Amino acid sequence: MSWVLALPIMIPFVTAVLAFLLRRSRMGDLASVGGSAASLVVAVVLIAEVLDQGVIAGQIGGWQAPFGITLVADHLSAAMVLITAIIGLSVAVWSLAEIGPTSARFGYHALFQSLLGGVTGAFLTGDLFNLYVWFEVLLISSFGLLVIGGRKYAIDGAVKYVTLNLIATVLFLAGAGLLYGATGTLNMADLRGAVAASPDQGLMTLIAMMLMVAFGMKAAVFPLFFWLPASYHTPHYAVSAVFAGLLTKVGVYALLRVFTLIFVGDVGYTHEILLWVSLLTMLTGVLGAAAQSDFRKILSFHIISQIGYMVLGLALMTPLAVMGAVFYLLHHIIVKTNLFLIAGVSQRLTGSSDLYAIGGLYRTAPLLAALFIIPAFSLAGFPPLSGFWAKFVIVRASLDLGEWLVAGVALLVGLLTIFSMTKIWAEAFWKAHPEGRQPALADLPRSARWQMMVPIIALAVMTVVIGAFPSAFLEFATKGAEQLLDPAAYVAAVLGEARR
Amino acid sequence: METLVACLSGFLVATSIWLMLSGNLMRFLFGLLLLSNGVNLAILAAGRLTPGAPPLLGVKGELPADTMANALPQALLLTAIVIGFGLFAFALALTIQAYRTFGHLEVDRMRIAEPAEERE
Numbered sequence: 319m320s321w322v323l324a325l326p327i328m329i330p331f332v333t334a335v336l337a338f339l340l341r342r343s344r345m346g347d348l349a350s351v352g353g354s355a356a357s358l359v360v361a362v363v364l365i366a367e368v369l370d371q372g373v374i375a376g377q378i379g380g381w382q383a384p385f386g387i388t389l390v391a392d393h394l395s396a397a398m399v400l401i402t403a404i405i406g407l408s409v410a411v412w413s414l415a416e417i418g419p420t421s422a423r424f425g426y427h428a429l430f431q432s433l434l435g436g437v438t439g440a441f442l443t444g445d446l447f448n449l450y451v452w453f454e455v456l457l458i459s460s461f462g463l464l465v466i467g468g469r470k471y472a473i474d475g476a477v478k479y480v481t482l483n484l485i486a487t488v489l490f491l492a493g494a495g496l497l498y499g500a501t502g503t504l505n506m507a508d509l510r511g512a513v514a515a516s517p518d519q520g521l522m523t524l525i526a527m528m529l530m531v532a533f534g535m536k537a538a539v540f541p542l543f544f545w546l547p548a549s550y551h552t553p554h555y556a557v558s559a560v561f562a563g564l565l566t567k568v569g570v571y572a573l574l575r576v577f578t579l580i581f582v583g584d585v586g587y588t589h590e591i592l593l594w595v596s597l598l599t600m601l602t603g604v605l606g607a608a609a610q611s612d613f614r615k616i617l618s619f620h621i622i623s624q625i626g627y628m629v630l631g632l633a634l635m636t637p638l639a640v641m642g643a644v645f646y647l648l649h650h651i652i653v654k655t656n657l658f659l660i661a662g663v664s665q666r667l668t669g670s671s672d673l674y675a676i677g678g679l680y681r682t683a684p685l686l687a688a689l690f691i692i693p694a695f696s697l698a699g700f701p702p703l704s705g706f707w708a709k710f711v712i713v714r715a716s717l718d719l720g721e722w723l724v725a726g727v728a729l730l731v732g733l734l735t736i737f738s739m740t741k742i743w744a745e746a747f748w749k750a751h752p753e754g755r756q757p758a759l760a761d762l763p764r765s766a767r768w769q770m771m772v773p774i775i776a777l778a779v780m781t782v783v784i785g786a787f788p789s790a791f792l793e794f795a796t797k798g799a800e801q802l803l804d805p806a807a808y809v810a811a812v813l814g815e816a817r818r
Numbered sequence: 819m820e821t822l823v824a825c826l827s828g829f830l831v832a833t834s835i836w837l838m839l840s841g842n843l844m845r846f847l848f849g850l851l852l853l854s855n856g857v858n859l860a861i862l863a864a865g866r867l868t869p870g871a872p873p874l875l876g877v878k879g880e881l882p883a884d885t886m887a888n889a890l891p892q893a894l895l896l897t898a899i900v901i902g903f904g905l906f907a908f909a910l911a912l913t914i915q916a917y918r919t920f921g922h923l924e925v926d927r928m929r930i931a932e933p934a935e936e937r938e
Contacts, residue, residue, distance in 0.1 A: 447894055451897065451901070457905070458905060461905075461912075462908075465912065468915075470919050471930045471931035472931075473912070474916075474919075474920075474930045474932075476912055477916050477928060480908070480912055481909070484905060485850070488850070488854050491854075492857040492861070495857065495860060495864050495865075496864050498861070498890070498891065498894070499861070499863075499864020499865055499866075500864070548931065548932070551931070552931050615933075
């Protein structure tokens with residue numbers, strides 16, 4: 319049993335227990351930050367190990383696959399774990415400035431850490447039912463985080479989030495159960511062979527569709543995304559930042575994993591559906607964003623349209639396209655979290671998130687304005703920022719296939735993204751504050767200023783670095799995509815060479 | 819036997835959909851409960867029904883003579899039931915809080931977090 323696979327999951331849960339026990343004192347906050355820092359160290363070790371050895375797998379309790387529970391890390395998993403740790407640490411630090419003693423007493427930090435643990439578990443598991451369990455872990459933590467302020471509109475958002483997500487998990491459970499009934503295994507590497515060997519391919523496609531709907535709902539694709547814009551603007555900013563960065567991406571990750579590893583028997587059918595879904599997701603998301611006037615609601619709709627690009631990469635299913643999806647996934651998490659954190663600072667300074675009620679940030683908080691430009695333009699795909707390369711690869715992949723319509727939609731959505739970003743820019747940053755307030759970073763207490771700005775600057779620097787030196791990251795994503803499209807190494811690592 | 823369980827499971831799912839579409843949060847919750855039970859039944863049936871056969875070991879600790887019940891779907895079910903119970907408890911608490919907050923449970927009228935219909 320390799321500790322480097324188990325520790326990324328264990329550290330957040332140990333931290334959660336510590337943070338819960340210390341929730342009444344300031345030590346609880348520090349425990350959360352310390353635990354996140356430890357997670358980051360372990361995640362770096364994990365990715366170094368994966369880069370060194372290729373796919374690594376470990377069997378829990380020494381039960382050999384496919385009977386026991388397997389933990390696996392390939393390039394994609396390890397990168398997702400690393401990015402989860404980066405986001406975890408950034409938001410944990412940022413939370414210090416936002417989360418007051420009341421929310422901390424209700425266990426904010428413990429829930430936050432168990433959310434991170436659940437997300438990490440979902441990225442590392444090699445077992446379908448275990449994936450369901452991790453989904454539930456992160457779901458129940460997210461429920462708690464969503465309502466922790468107890469404000470009226472948070473309850474409203476939570477009702478929609480909870481109900482729709484519960485239906486998705488029941489569907490996932492049903493799919494997993496039926497798949498077990500049909501193939502007799504739940505180990506994902508073993509399922510690859512078992513599904514391909516099944517005499518009843520129609521049933522396999524049916525189950526694939528059940529899982530597609532379940533994961534699609536988690537990933538917030540068209541037409542299953544309605545819970546997202548109904549809830550993401552309601553909780554604490556730190557909560558919505560970590561949700562925006564990580565939760566929908568777990569759904570995308572599950573789609574990527576399941577529809578490259580297990581269900582590749584009827585690609586013409588399943589991936590054709592994914593293609594149309596992704597186009598409609600991009601379009602509806604960005605049009606929804608254009609119609610909104612709340613800082614966080616615009617950003618929430620952007621999440622949806624960006625999810626469309628990632629699913630598109632999967633739907634095209636060429637090495638280049640899947641590489642684009644992987645790269646997009648990694649770049650997007652950093653950018654999106656950062657935008658929500660900036661929205662949080664803007665709300666703190668101007669007193670509202672309604673774009674018509676705020677303004678003046680460009681004049682009085684130029685640093686924040688500059689820091690907004692970086693992720694906003696990256697999201698829209700301006701060179702030389704990270705989003706440009708992500709979009710470039712996806713569009714290039716669709717042009718290679720002669721899919722002109724797809725490439726056209728992808729470019730159009732980028733343009734519309736800039737349109738709604740301009741709206742935020744014009745209303746929140748450029749125009750004067752309607753009540754004549756002069757919001758400035760100096761208004762924040764000294765400690766809060768550091769706690770809020772350091773994570774934002776760090777994430778912005780990452781965006782710039784990925785954009786300026788893309789070759790290393792693209793190379794990494796290429797390797798990840800190769801492993802996804804040809805999972806022989808993955809299967810061999812889990813089941814052993816003999817059963818390849 | 820399988821047919822019976824399958825029909826029962828289908829009936830539960832159908833009822834749950836009817837309940838979930840009613841627009842009342844409490845009914846939705848009951849629907850969700852029925853849905854998860856319907857799915858649990860389906861998992862049990864998918865793992866093959868072997869009435870009377872013991873899983874792993876018999877009553878006196880001996881190996882079962884001919885048929886052995888599959889223990890894995892039962893373990894999965896147990897996990898699913900426990901998780902489902904926890905989530906349902908949370909959803910119920912949320913519903914109570916929603917009732918206290920809004921004074922009703924009509925989902926169509928829960929629009930506090932949404933922008934007003936017309937902005938003037």
